[in-house]
Amino acid sequence: MNLKLRIWRQAGPAAAGRLVEYAADHVSPDMSFLEMLDVVNEGLTKKGEEAIAFDSDCREGICGTCSLVINGVPHGPDRGTTACQLHMRRFKDGDSVTIEPWRAAAFPVVKDLIVDRSAFDRIIAAGGYVSVNCGGAPDGNAIPIPKDVADLAMDSAACIGCGACVAACKNASAHLFMSAKISQFALLPQGHPERHRRVTAMIAQADGEGFGSCSNEGECQAVCPKEIPISNIARMTREYVKAALLAK
Amino acid sequence: MASRGGFLSTSVGTKLLIGVTGFLLFLYLLIHIGGNALIFFGPAVFNNYAYVMEQKNPLLPLIELALLAVFLIHAFKTVRMFLANQSARPVPYAMKKPAGTPSRKTLASSTMIVSGLWLLVFLIIHVKAFRFGPEYDWPAGGRDLYRQEMENLSNPLMVLFYILSMTVVGSHLFHGIASAVQSLGLDHPKWTPRLLFAGKVFAVIIAVGFMIIAAWVYLNQPGAGRVRV
Numbered sequence A: 001m002n003l004k005l006r007i008w009r010q011a012g013p014a015a016a017g018r019l020v021e022y023a024a025d026h027v028s029p030d031m032s033f034l035e036m037l038d039v040v041n042e043g044l045t046k047k048g049e050e051a052i053a054f055d056s057d058c059r060e061g062i063c064g065t066c067s068l069v070i071n072g073v074p075h076g077p078d079r080g081t082t083a084c085q086l087h088m089r090r091f092k093d094g095d096s097v098t099i100e101p102w103r104a105a106a107f108p109v110v111k112d113l114i115v116d117r118s119a120f121d122r123i124i125a126a127g128g129y130v131s132v133n134c135g136g137a138p139d140g141n142a143i144p145i146p147k148d149v150a151d152l153a154m155d156s157a158a159c160i161g162c163g164a165c166v167a168a169c170k171n172a173s174a175h176l177f178m179s180a181k182i183s184q185f186a187l188l189p190q191g192h193p194e195r196h197r198r199v200t201a202m203i204a205q206a207d208g209e210g211f212g213s214c215s216n217e218g219e220c221q222a223v224c225p226k227e228i229p230i231s232n233i234a235r236m237t238r239e240y241v242k243a244a245l246l247a248k
Numbered sequence B: 001m002a003s004r005g006g007f008l009s010t011s012v013g014t015k016l017l018i019g020v021t022g023f024l025l026f027l028y029l030l031i032h033i034g035g036n037a038l039i040f041f042g043p044a045v046f047n048n049y050a051y052v053m054e055q056k057n058p059l060l061p062l063i064e065l066a067l068l069a070v071f072l073i074h075a076f077k078t079v080r081m082f083l084a085n086q087s088a089r090p091v092p093y094a095m096k097k098p099a100g101t102p103s104r105k106t107l108a109s110s111t112m113i114v115s116g117l118w119l120l121v122f123l124i125i126h127v128k129a130f131r132f133g134p135e136y137d138w139p140a141g142g143r144d145l146y147r148q149e150m151e152n153l154s155n156p157l158m159v160l161f162y163i164l165s166m167t168v169v170g171s172h173l174f175h176g177i178a179s180a181v182q183s184l185g186l187d188h189p190k191w192t193p194r195l196l197f198a199g200k201v202f203a204v205i206i207a208v209g210f211m212i213i214a215a216w217v218y219l220n221q222p223g224a225g226r227v228r229v
């Protein structure tokens, strides 16, 4: 099939960008979306033009590196999938496809479709961890954790930090990301010693990075490739209130 | 790290404040519509209710001030948050589409700032007309609020403005009621879906209820033939 692409091209962080049209011809429905872009890039390279820069790594939906807004939806039209898992059979011959980078003040464009997501790393560094001292590895079952609680924590921990939640949110808020990271620890005993410090520090960091606030629309949970729900955001709020009341 | 003084100024604290004030305003509207519905029972009942509320209640000035404070905090915080949220995405998308279920995005949720600012204007006009408008004495005590309401809603353009504004308040609450509860950090696998639905039902009840009252008052002007509803 043949597609008409409109792709955001921007030479560098400070350069002005614009949408450029490309034709993607002879696209196989079995290709992944990123393979389709690879083929377009091969064509550009052969013509001596600069290839379209986009992020990817695992290409199997587990690393969170790919980050494309496809026809107005982060990661494209399929629910619970990353852009790298999207396949061209999802499109029809003659379709026009607009591809843009994540848009947020806290995610500045590096080049074309690549944005700098190190703001997420700094939020994690502010408190998204448990401190473990050296010593012998503790017995795996030394602390009993009910299965349903462990499952809930695992669901939150499924966040791959891709930033689609920010990209989808009209406020470019990082609340879903933060709340998933906070929840995975708040639900488990290992996360409790640092819980108060964690939630206050991570929220302060995210606010400082220039992410927005939450309007409870839940666009984030609709685009999240791991389908992480906004009940995590409510849990983060509870953690925040507890921290204010109980932190020493 | 945020100090305790900054508790309500972070992105989460701001939402707590907006949620609390929004929910209190919603609760106020429930009381307000209850009192207003007494207009159907005629001037004696309506004016007596107003008399008891206004003259027999020593706490009234305090309640009025609290309500005003809640309202001002809500308006101030939401407008400030809206502006901050706008600057969180300086470059807009060329194409942006709603993501679909399980998103809660609606036309109502996308226009909260518009409906909110409309309500700000409406409430200035509304409070000026009823709280600071011309007053008539009611022989049994207090003021003849019934007559005041009849006069305020005798102009068809005013009635139209009220009915439009009630659509707007309904829209604000269509997203707002459930949103406020989420902002307070309350969420439950069983109750949240019901709350989402109940919030919309309450929004429609409040909007339609006030519309009926405004229309009834207009259609039952003294001198005009009485219309029954």
Ligand code: HEM
Binding pocket: A214, A215, A216, B015, B018, B019, B020, B021, B022, B023, B025, B026, B029, B074, B075, B076, B078, B079, B082, B112, B113, B115, B116, B117, B119, B120, B169, B172, B173, B175, B176, B177, B179, B180, B181, B183, B184
């Ligand atoms: C009768 C008056 C009002 C009522 C009953 C009301 C009620 C509510 C409720 C229940 C919410 C949800 C709170 C939350 O999401 O946590 C809300 C949100 C909001 N209100 Fe109001 N409100 C009123 C007046 C206003 C006014 C005057 C403004 C603006 C000047 C305003 C602007 C907003 C905005 C922008 C939001 C959305 C905040 C967000 O993005 O999350 N409201 N309101």
Ligand code: FES
Binding pocket: A055, A056, A057, A058, A059, A060, A061, A062, A063, A064, A065, A066, A082, A083, A084, A085
């Ligand atoms: S490239 Fe790893 S998730 Fe898409």
